[in-house]
Amino acid sequence: MNEYSTLAAVDLGSNSFKLxxxxxxxxxxxxxxxxxxxxxxxxxxGEDNKLDDESQERGLACLSRFSERLRGLPQGAVxxxxxxxxxxxxxxxxxxxxxxxxxxxxxxxxxxxxxxxLVYIGVAHSLPAATHPRLIxxxxxxxxxxxIGEGMKPLLMESLHLGCVNFTQRFFADGLITKSNLAQAExxxxxxxxxxxxxxxGKWKExxxxxxxxxVISDVLVQNxxxxxGITREGLARLREYMINAGHQNKLDLAGMKADRKPVFAxxxxxxxxxxxxxxxxxxxxxxxxxxxGVLYDLxxxxxxxxxxxxxxxxxxxxxxxxxxQARRVTNIATQLFMRVEQSLASADELKPYLIxxxxxxxxxxxxxxxxxxxxxxxxxxxxxxxxxxxxxxxxIALLVRTQRGRLNKLDxxxxxxxxxxxxxxxxxxxxxxxRSRSRQRIDLGNFSLKLNQTSAQLELSQEWLKVVEE
Numbered sequence: 001m002n003e004y005s006t007l008a009a010v011d012l013g014s015n016s017f018k019l020x021x022x023x024x025x026x027x028x029x030x031x032x033x034x035x036x037x038x039x040x041x042x043x044x045x046g047e048d049n050k051l052d053d054e055s056q057e058r059g060l061a062c063l064s065r066f067s068e069r070l071r072g073l074p075q076g077a078v079x080x081x082x083x084x085x086x087x088x089x090x091x092x093x094x095x096x097x098x099x100x101x102x103x104x105x106x107x108x109x110x111x112x113x114x115x116x117x118l119v120y121i122g123v124a125h126s127l128p129a130a131t132h133p134r135l136i137x138x139x140x141x142x143x144x145x146x147x148i149g150e151g152m153k154p155l156l157m158e159s160l161h162l163g164c165v166n167f168t169q170r171f172f173a174d175g176l177i178t179k180s181n182l183a184q185a186e187x188x189x190x191x192x193x194x195x196x197x198x199x200x201x202g203k204w205k206e207x208x209x210x211x212x213x214x215x216v217i218s219d220v221l222v223q224n225x226x227x228x229x230g231i232t233r234e235g236l237a238r239l240r241e242y243m244i245n246a247g248h249q250n251k252l253d254l255a256g257m258k259a260d261r262k263p264v265f266a267x268x269x270x271x272x273x274x275x276x277x278x279x280x281x282x283x284x285x286x287x288x289x290x291x292x293x294g295v296l297y298d299l300x301x302x303x304x305x306x307x308x309x310x311x312x313x314x315x316x317x318x319x320x321x322x323x324x325x326q327a328r329r330v331t332n333i334a335t336q337l338f339m340r341v342e343q344s345l346a347s348a349d350e351l352k353p354y355l356i357x358x359x360x361x362x363x364x365x366x367x368x369x370x371x372x373x374x375x376x377x378x379x380x381x382x383x384x385x386x387x388x389x390x391x392x393x394x395x396x397i398a399l400l401v402r403t404q405r406g407r408l409n410k411l412d413x414x415x416x417x418x419x420x421x422x423x424x425x426x427x428x429x430x431x432x433x434x435x436r437s438r439s440r441q442r443i444d445l446g447n448f449s450l451k452l453n454q455t456s457a458q459l460e461l462s463q464e465w466l467k468v469v470e471e
Contacts, residue, residue, distance in 0.1 A: 001171040003024075004024065004073075004074060004076065004077040005023060005024055006021065006023050006024070006032070006073060006077060007021075007022055007023075007024060007029065007077050007078070007079075007243070007271050007296050007299055007300065008020065008021045008022070008070055008073055008077060008078045008296075009022075009078075009079055009081075009292040009296045009299070010063075010070075010079070010080035010081070010082075010103070010105070010107075010292075011079070011083070011291050011292045011295070012039075012041070012059070012081065012082040012083065012086060012099075012315045013039075013041075013080060013083050013084075013085075013140055013141055013291070014040075014041050014042040014083055014084045014085035014086075014140055014141030014142030014143070014163055014165055014166075015038065015039075015040055015041075015042065015140060015141025015142075015164060015165050015212065015264060016036050016037060016038050016039060016040075016141070016212065016260065016420075017036070017037050017039045017059065017063065017066070017162070018034070018035070018036045018292050019033075019034070019035040019036075019066045019069060019070070019292075020033070020034050020035075020292045020293070020296065021033040021034075021069065021070075021073075021465055022296055024300060027300070028131070029125075029204050029293070029296050029297060029300060029452045033069065035065070035069060036249070037062045037065075037067060038289045039055070039058045039059050039062050040055065040058070040141065040264070041055050041059060041085035041086065041089075041141070041142075042084065042085045042141045042142040042163060042166050042169070043055065043152070043165055043169060044058075044166040045085060045088065045089055048090070049088065049089065049090045050089060050091040051089045051091055051092070051095055052105060056095055056098070059095070059099065060098060060099060060102050063099055063103045064102050064103075065132065066103060067102060067103050067104050067389055068158040069171060070103070070104065070105065070407075071104075072247040073284060074107075075105060077117055077299075078105045079295050079298075079299050080103065080105050080106065080107040080108065080295075081107070081108050081109075081110050081115075081118075081291070081295055081390070082096070082107055082108065082109045083109075083110065083115055083140060083142070083143065083291070084112070084115075084140060084141065084142030084143035084159075084161070084163060085141065086109050087109055087111070087112070087126070087391075092109065092184060096109075100362070106428050108390030108391070108392055108393070109391045109392060110390050110391065111159075111385060111390075111391055112143060112145070112158075112159025112388070113157045113158065113159055113385045113387070114385070114386075114387060114388070114390070115143070115159060115291060116138075116146070116147045116154070116157035116158060116159050116296055117147070117154050117157055117294075117308075117387050118143035118291055118294035118295055119136060119138045119145045119211075119290060119291050119294055120136055120147040120148060120149050120154040120157070120267035120294065121152070121154075121211060121293075121294035121298055122210070122289040122290050122291060122292065122293030122294030122295070122296075123136050123138075123147075123210050123287050123289040123290065123293075123294075124149065124151065124152045124289070125152075125293060125294075125297055126288050126289025126293060127208065127287055127289070129151070130151075130152070130206070131150075131151075132153045132205035132206060133148055133149065133155070133203060133204045133205055133206075134148070134149060134150070134204060134205070134206045134207070134208050135147070135148050135200065135204035135206070135207045135208065135279065135281075135367070136148075136149065136169040136208050136209075136210060137207065137208070137209050137210070137214065137275055137284070138209075138210045138214070138287075138290060138291070139162070139163065139164060139209075139211060139213035139214060139271050139272060139275075140164070140165070140211055140212075140213070140349045141163045141164055141165035141264070142161070142165060142166050143159050143160060143161055143162065143163055144159070144160045144162040144163065144164040144271060144275065145157070145158070145159050145160075146158045146159075146160065146193075146196060146200070146275075148203050148204050149201060155203075156199065156200060156203070157411065158196045160192050160193060160195075161192065162189050162192055162193075162271045162274070162275075163267070163271065164212075164213045164264040164265070164268030164271060165264050165267065166267070167185055167188075167189070167266075167267030167268070167270055167271055167344055167383070168264045168265075168267030168268075169267070169278065170185070170188075170267075170382055171172035171185040171188075171266075171270065172185075172249065172266040172267060175248050175249045175250060176247065176248055177244060177246065177247060177248060177249060177266050178244065178247070179244050179245050182240060182243065182244060182266070182270060183305055183406070184268075185266075185267070185271075185274070186270050186273045186274040186277065187274070188274070189270060189273070189274025189275065189278075190272045190274040190278045192274075193224045193274060193275055193278040193279065194278055194442060196277055197278045200279065201279075201280075202461065206285065207279070207281045207283070207284040207285070208284065208285050208286070208287055209230070209231060209272075209284045209285070209286050209287070210286070210288075210289060210290045211290045211291070212261070212286070212378045213268035213271070213272065214231065214272070214286055215255055215286055215288075216256070216258070216261050216265070216268070217231055217236075217239070217268065217269060217272055217285075218230050218231050218249055218286045219234075219238065219256035219385070220254050220255070220256040220257050221235040221238075221239060221256075222256065223254075223255040223256035224239075224242075224254060224255055224256065224373055225237060226238045227278060229285070230283055230284050230285045230286050231272065231276075231283065231284040231286070232282065232283045232284075233276055233281065233282050233283070235395055236269070236272065236273050236276060239269060239451070240269065240273065242254075243266065243269065249262055249263065249265065249266055252261070252265060253359065268349065272295050298388070305414065307388065308387050308388030309353075309357070309386075309388035309393075311387075311388070312386050312387050312388050312389065313360055313361060316361060316364060316384075316386070317360060317361065320364035320365075320366075320367040320380070321366075321367050322360075322361070322363055322364055323363060323438075324364065326435065326438055327359065327360045327361075327362070329435040329438075329439075330359045330362060330428075330431045330435050331360055331430055331431075333430075333431040333434045333435060334355055334359045334428055334431040335355075335356070335359075335425055336445050337427045337430060337431060337445075337450055338352060338355055338424075338427055340448070340449065341427075341451075341452050342421060343452055345420075345423060346420065347420065351420065351421070351423075351424060354393075354396050354397055354400060354421075354424060355400065355424045355427060355428060357397050358397050358400035358401050358404075358424075359428060359431060361377065361381065361397065361401060362374070362377065362400075362401050362404050362428065362432065363377065364376075364377045364380055364381070364401075365377030365378070365379075365380065365401070368380075374401055374403075374404050374405050374406065376400075377401045377404060378398040378399070378401045378402035379398075381394055381397050381398040381401055382394055388431055396421065399417065399425075400421070400424055400425065400428050403417065403425045403428070403429065404428050404429055404432050405429065405432065408425075419454075422454075423452050426452065426457055430459070432445055435464075445461065447462045448461045448462060
């Protein structure tokens with residue numbers, strides 16, 4: 001994989017879209033430019049669970065401006081991720097098609113735990129080294145990521161459906177702030193946090209807040225004299241009292257709070273108060289590191305042979321008791337076949353990893369049942385938490401595992417095989433067939449030719465190879 005001197009991360013968050021450009025020096029990342037715009041996608045999700053036209057246009061206009069800053073950067077140097085709002089909206093696929101055309105780069109939708117993992121990586125790189133475990137709380141527009149980790153390694157990762165935008169919509173839609181609706185919002189936040197609180201209790205020594213909600217609450221508490229630094233339980237109590245006395249979000253005249261935060265501030269405070277109460281937090285330090293920094297460091301790791309995806313594939317092979325020798329046989333044949341056609345494929349460098357991952361994982365479904373194992377494997381790959389992979393990545397690998405055998409006309413017509421993946425489907429099916437005997441000998445196809453087009457495939461093997469097989 002190529003290495004780049006400049007990297008960029010785009011975070012399509014539920015509240016704000018953010019762009020960070022950074023230069024790479026050895027194993028460190030140094031920010032060059034940061035852009036941020038309050039798009040509030042979550043506020044645009046209606047009762048039909050779809051993004052409305054207005055929120056989509058806000059997002060597209062923002063991405064158009066981002067594209068000007070990204071112009072000239074190679075595809076491999078830019079990673080764009082979408083989070084909570086794009087995970088839940090039913091028309092995300094339609095929006096992404098337009099968004100990618102405007103931005104000029106592919107956009108990945110990451111699962112909640114993958115978001116939590118990336119947040120931790122960003123936070124860990126922004127904090128001084130420590131030997132004690134830390135609890136990271138990242139309150140976004142539509143979700144809250146809760147991670148416990150030590151050093152650079154996350155240990156517990158969860159994503160809760162709590163956010164400053166969706167809680168503001170739910171409890172403070174008319175702008176009114178009362179003792180009753182604030183208490184109700186905090187109770188709901190505590191109830192959702194209760195699900196994971198028991199498994200987190202006693203496993204951390206320091207609480208750290210990241211992203212905009214934590215930073216603005218900290219700024220407000222410090223600049224109004226309610227906390228010496230960071231966020232404290234006492235400071236939150238005084239802030240709640242002030243908000244109730246103000247009575248309306250428009251009357252929140254607080255030092256440290258920017259105008260664009262005022263419409264979602266009450267929801268953020270309610271979530272933070274609920275988290276503090278349920279986790280028993282007394283004080284929280286604040287860090288600048290967050291999701292986009294984690295995306296950058298994760299991208300950098302791929303260039304330096306520390307790709308989290310490779311570690312995840314190996315871990316899945318162990319977890320599901322994959323026959324490593326058979327996986328290597330299929331991967332070997334699939335690679336040989338791919339090499340014969342890669343010159344004729346568009347984006348061959350991007351396609352090849354999916355073929356390799358699918359070949360390595362093609363038998364994970366056997367741990368459930370041999371009958372229909374390809375279907376079981378596809379289900380696991382599409383629905384499991386796979387650190388390093390986006391939801392689209394998992395869907396693509398699942399497609400290849402699902403289509404390794406069986407009749408293709410039985411596939412769901414609502415999700416046809418993409419044209420770019422049809423050669424990979426053919427190759428993995430052929431590789432599995434070549435290795436069906438599970439022979440211990442390494443299979444080498446020797447001098448052969450493979451030609452693919454939209455309607456047919458032609459494979460020619462040498463007479464010498466056929467003689468060896470017959471013997």
